[in-house]
Amino acid sequence: MAAPGTLVVTGASAGIGRAVAERFLDAGWNVALLARRRAVLDEVAAGRASALALACDVADASAVEAAFEETARHFGRIDVLFNNAGIFPKAGLIDEVALTDWQAIVDVNLNGMVYAARAAFGQMRRQRPQGGRIINNGSISAHAPRPGSLGYTVTKHAITGLTKVLALDGRPFDIACGQIDIGNAETELASALGQGAKQADGRVQPEPLMDVAHVADAVYGMATLPLTANVLNLTIMATKMPFVGRG
Secondary structure, eight states: OOOOOEEEEESTTSHHHHHHHHHHHHTTOEEEEEESOHHHHHHHHTTOTTEEEEEOOTTOHHHHHHHHHHHHHHHSOOOEEEEOOOOOOOOBOTTTSOHHHHHHHIIIIIIIHHHHHHHHHHHHHHSSSOOEEEEEEOOGGGTSOOTTBHHHHHHHHHHHHHHHHHHHHTGGGTEEEEEEEEEOEESTTTGGGGTOEEOTTSOEEOOOOEEHHHHHHHHHHHHTSOTTOOOOEEEEEOTTSSOTTOO
């Protein structure tokens, strides 16, 4: 298992990102916390010297570059990126989705993840010793969509392609890349699923949820492997959620 190093988490102010950041901080890692809401990031950091709160909109490429440069200056290197920031827009059929909403989700869920991966990859190539690990937050929707989830499903399928090309292109530089696909972790974003979610046959029914701490543990397990080993794809889900057989 790798010794504690430096982790960057995008979307660190809430939900899965916050849970992962806190898991690594508790394990003695340096953690750069990136999100738009600086005040909330300061709450997550809780005065810990090993936490660096950086206000950053991942849809802004220059802001992402600046945040990663500041992280490398502050901690000396970047060992792991948890590429997590994402949004889930209002459901709708393709001809009902406003083009402004489409562009917004592409800007965050696709472009934002590419910008973060690009900044991390460049730093990991330059630093000595060279290398590091990128863990992309995919989704169950990278395998099977929910009804009306155009923007989310399309962008999460694209992240699978990003993961594979980074896993290939990173080999000469000791940069590993993997993807975690998460189903029904209990967060602010997903809690409504426990009250009722539209199914492929049109029914609305509650879905089981799992503690987000299990996701944080899974990311920690992926991140602490030696760079000679990589989890390319990992699916973690509420055991009884309707994924296997969905549709």
